Amino acid sequence: MCRCDRRGPHARAAGAAAAARYVATNAIILAGWVRQGAAATAAAARVVAGWVLMGVQATIQAARMAAAWIISMGPIALVIAAVVGLVALVVTQMAIGAANVFTAAPLALQMAHLTVSNLLWIAGVWMWLQVRTAKAE
Numbered sequence: 425m426c427r428c429d430r431r432g433p434h435a436r437a438a439g440a441a442a443a444a445r446y447v448a449t450n451a452i453i454l455a456g457w458v459r460q461g462a463a464a465t466a467a468a469a470r471v472v473a474g475w476v477l478m479g480v481q482a483t484i485q486a487a488r489m490a491a492a493w494i495i496s497m498g499p500i501a502l503v504i505a506a507v508v509g510l511v512a513l514v515v516t517q518m519a520i521g522a523a524n525v526f527t528a529a530p531l532a533l534q535m536a537h538l539t540v541s542n543l544l545w546i547a548g549v550w551m552w553l554q555v556r557t558a559k560a561e
Contacts (some may be wrong), residue, residue, distance in 0.1 A: 506551055513544045 446540040494501045527533065 506547075506554075510544075510547050510551060513540065513547055516540050517544050 494505050520540055524533055524537055537558045
């Protein structure tokens with residue numbers, strides 16, 4: 425057999441070693457990509473969390489401003505706001521109830537429907553009490 429024969433055991437061992445180095449190098453590169461992707465995802469999550477926090481803070485401030493505006497308009501505005509809120513709850517309740525009927529009602533939707541119905545009941549009782557105490561005065 426000639427020394428230049430590339431099909432010998434040494435050539436096969438060298439080929440296997442080269443293949444192992446190739447796989448190891450590519451595994452290291454892939455691990456770096458995964459690490460960079462995870463770092464980018466974490467950075468994006470921090471940015472999105474900041475946006476969500478700013479949105480919540482803006483919503484809270486807007487609600488405070490709207491409440492101050494309604495209170496400054498006097499008792500008529502409070503009654504109008506209460507009626508509008510009650511109508512919004514009734515419409516929401518009806519929409520969620522229809523969604524329960526038409527979508528085989530998953531548990532989360534049933535819980536939302538129950539929550540809104542409880543809020544509607546509480547709002548109705550609160551308004552009734554307000555009317556009763558206003559008549560008593």
